Amino acid sequence: MIKRLCIIGVGLIGGSLARALREAGYVGEIVGSSRREEHLQEAVDLGVIDRFDTDPARAVEGADMVFVAVPLGAMGKVMEKIAGALAPAAVVTDGGSAKASVVRDIVAAVGSMPDWFVPGHPIAGTEQSGVAASFAGLYRGRRVILTPLEQTRPDAISKVRAMWEAAGAKVNEMSVEHHDEVLAATSHLPHMLAFALVESLARLSEQREIFEYAAGGFSDFTRIASSDPVMWRDICIANREALLTMLDRFHTDLEALRAAVDRGDEETLLRIFSEARQARDAFVSPVEKVKD
């Protein structure tokens, strides 16, 4: 149970955690902070937070749990402001999509990695953003990855884990580096491909017509290209190295496929497509298959 939760960045991610914990009866008061007062007022009007302060240092006062859900590029600045204002027993966690950069930015802002900070990443979200899009069920059945460091206090890890479980999520722990590799492969690379594909097609002269003939699968395939550009710019900067590694790996595989098309190599094409179908079908859960 959290007595006072402070959420810095009350958008889809922060707002949905607030709603989920409220619904679960797991939280007393919820205080919000953001740069823009009208967003915070909207969050109050929607019943997502109880009150707000645009100054994050004042917002965290007396909170036993702080969730930082700002774009990766703003993490350092927020930590600079709140580190000295936290209650003695306060635990802080975040929702950033890359973890090495968060650790780097915190160390730069605070001087060293504090034992009260638990780096975290809920693997959930939609292409929507903003508090109006938030909903209590966003984390239900979803995974949250925590990447605690050696110095992270065990009780801080437990509290963050319990919070996410109260929101309905399944919590796993792994190293910062491994998290960044896994996410580069399963999320950051696919987003790059979707952005680049839509960009490619949009620059064809017949773009209007091109999109008119796009079949059903195309809409699914490119949905992730509607994601927030600022968030993705920050992710590219933050997880640069792991993303470049995955881009190069993909490039090698796409080149092999291109070469097979070029030489009309039916056997290789059939092998690649069959393996991909098999791998995809194996990982999609029965529930998702029904949805398919």
Next chain:
Amino acid sequence: MIKRLCIIGVGLIGGSLARALREAGYVGEIVGSSRREEHLQEAVDLGVIDRFDTDPARAVEGADMVFVAVPLGAMGKVMEKIAGALAPAAVVTDGGSAKASVVRDIVAAVGSMPDWFVPGHPIAGTEQSGVAASFAGLYRGRRVILTPLEQTRPDAISKVRAMWEAAGAKVNEMSVEHHDEVLAATSHLPHMLAFALVESLARLSEQREIFEYAAGGFSDFTRIASSDPVMWRDICIANREALLTMLDRFHTDLEALRAAVDRGDEETLLRIFSEARQARDAFVSPVEKVKD
């Protein structure tokens, strides 16, 4: 109104057309042909066709409309068999995803491009295949592209157009070459990316774990990688040149994006992501947006 429709290749595409025309009361008798008798018997049992013949030459006898819905690689062989057995006024059309190769194969099989053949392509389908997956609504509101040639009889074009409209589709005409370019961009390239991505990830040593952490968007993004490998092998061979052109165009754009990530170029990344989001949002219809 079609008196006797012959469908060669009674799977998802052929079976769904049969169901749609039957539902619309637009067809008298439906005769099916396929290589495998058990599939044809299944189609009869499901009420999709009235009777069948595994010999396509016998199956087309007396039919006023013939729909060839076989993999692209089988088109030439089918045409060789049926060309001499058609009724004098019969019209033939197909459902192949690439059109230059269909024209090429017909000319090779028959000696010249007959005036009774209307190359066509319904832009519809799912990742399912087989007659059991067929349904009457598959073409409702979907586009069908016809690519008639100079010698194609106008009344043949009208009959094929009317058939697709009876099945609920919107029919457009364009040149063979333009069709193949548009489809390479909107369908064949995205499929290559999805296949290559899943293949790339499947070969990572931690593949089981990798897929476990894949978020919601990943499932949508890779759905098309579950498509029929044989069909896609044939499409790659059939639409090789247009596909290679699009692969190279995409490669250039992905390289530009990679270079921006590599040098930490925030401005370029933000521009690319913003343009892609805008283009994607502009082409997705309001109906699909609600579904999103």
